[in-house]
Amino acid sequence: PVLQDAACSTETDPKQEISAADAALAEGRLWRPRRVFITPDAYALPHGRAMLERAENFGAEVIRLKQNRLTGLSGEDERKAYALAKTSLAIVVSPPSARKLQPIPPSADWQFHLAQGCPAHCQYCYLAGSLSGPPITRVYANLDEILENLRGYAGTGKVTSTSAERAHEGTTFEASCYTDPLGIEHLTGGLQQTVRFFGQWDAPVQLRFTTKFAAVGPLLGLEHRRRTRVRFSLNAASVSRDFEGGTATVAQRIRALRRMALAGYPVGLTVAPIMPVEGWQTEYSTLFADVGAALDGVDAVDLTVELITHRFTAGSREVLLGWYPKTTLDLEKENRSEKRNKFGGFKYVYPRDRMSEMRSWFDEAVVRFLPYARTLYWT
Numbered sequence: 001p002v003l004q005d006a007a008c009s010t011e012t013d014p015k016q017e018i019s020a021a022d023a024a025l026a027e028g029r030l031w032r033p034r035r036v037f038i039t040p041d042a043y044a045l046p047h048g049r050a051m052l053e054r055a056e057n058f059g060a061e062v063i064r065l066k067q068n069r070l071t072g073l074s075g076e077d078e079r080k081a082y083a084l085a086k087t088s089l090a091i092v093v094s095p096p097s098a099r100k101l102q103p104i105p106p107s108a109d110w111q112f113h114l115a116q117g118c119p120a121h122c123q124y125c126y127l128a129g130s131l132s133g134p135p136i137t138r139v140y141a142n143l144d145e146i147l148e149n150l151r152g153y154a155g156t157g158k159v160t161s162t163s164a165e166r167a168h169e170g171t172t173f174e175a176s177c178y179t180d181p182l183g184i185e186h187l188t189g190g191l192q193q194t195v196r197f198f199g200q201w202d203a204p205v206q207l208r209f210t211t212k213f214a215a216v217g218p219l220l221g222l223e224h225r226r227r228t229r230v231r232f233s234l235n236a237a238s239v240s241r242d243f244e245g246g247t248a249t250v251a252q253r254i255r256a257l258r259r260m261a262l263a264g265y266p267v268g269l270t271v272a273p274i275m276p277v278e279g280w281q282t283e284y285s286t287l288f289a290d291v292g293a294a295l296d297g298v299d300a301v302d303l304t305v306e307l308i309t310h311r312f313t314a315g316s317r318e319v320l321l322g323w324y325p326k327t328t329l330d331l332e333k334e335n336r337s338e339k340r341n342k343f344g345g346f347k348y349v350y351p352r353d354r355m356s357e358m359r360s361w362f363d364e365a366v367v368r369f370l371p372y373a374r375t376l377y378w379t
């Protein structure tokens with residue numbers, strides 16, 4: 001059935017402590033693209049047509065392309081192209097090069113992609129500078145092929161072999177490098193299929209994704225066999241308020257974290273991007289205290305924490321300033337230290353003293369507020 005509303009898919013379950021009506025409020029508004037493009041190759045696949053039907057049911061105008069290349073996305077200027085892309089969904093087949101997986105330390109052994117692009121409007125967006133062209137959300141119709149391709153990678157990867165702490169997780173596969181898969185799940189259904197695939201996979205493997213959305217209802221009843229770790233991307237209240245648009249609120253994400261933990265999923269926090277805004281210690285203390293309160297009473301919670309400070313490159317800075325010319329985000333190179341990346345370019349990170357100060361504070365705060373959590377890394 002086509003999912004019409006976050007509430008439709010959620011039975012009232014006393015264990016979840018939430019009714020279907022509450023779920024609709026708790027899960028936030030679902031993105032409704034104004035138009036959906038589909039290529040001929042994507043239309044030939046059942047998953048492509050199913051996503052098209054979902055998008056149409058959410059009110060999108062259908063545009064069937066005559067060729068497999070995406071066209072018709074350029075606006076008169078960068079702002080218009082941005083607006084057009086962010087209100088559009090494209091259903092395509094992923095390029096053959098995507099079948100050769102790339103590592104993604106320190107998050108996971110391998111990255112793979114269900115989609116590319118995201119409908120939200122974060123002024124620090126990680127995708128700026130790493131994807132080319134207007135930021136349209138492309139979803140992949142060849143999901144079966146994408147998942148089957150993962151099988152060859154079980155038992156491989158460096159994150160597990162070099163990290164005793166994480167060895168029990170098996171080979172880890174990250175699905176949110178280029179998208180927020182939960183933010184588009186009501187249109188794709190792909191995350192549900194992926195969670196089931198990992199649940200049934202007869203090898204030590206883990207699916208990982210991170211999200212700033214909260215519509216977890218369709219995931220709660222799946223046979224996940226604890227093979228999927230969902231991490232909620234959280235931040236200080238003022239950072240979320242000032243720089244995140246079109247996402248679920250932090251309170252909704254924390255509520256979703258509780259619901260997923262109650263449903264037996266391993267969970268996590270991706271605290272990112274950490275910024276030393278005025279009063280940051282107080283704001284991040286409140287965040288951790290809220291998470292602690294939300295997980296209160298959840299049995300055997302398996303919680304990890306990833307701590308990622310704000311950084312940018314010259315390329316991402318330029319793209320972000322084009323998308324959000326009035327942003328108050330600190331993108332001044334003078335306030336940062338240069339850190340060479342493996343491609344020979346530079347990332348701009350906080351200066352060393354600032355980093356050490358923040359790192360010690362966060363290490364101590366996680367232990368204080370969430371003593372049962374495992375911190376995976378700080379960067």
Ligand code: SF4
Nearest residue numbers: 118120121122125126
């Ligand atoms: Fe970018 Fe993530 Fe925000 Fe989407 S949710 S706009 S991918 S930072």
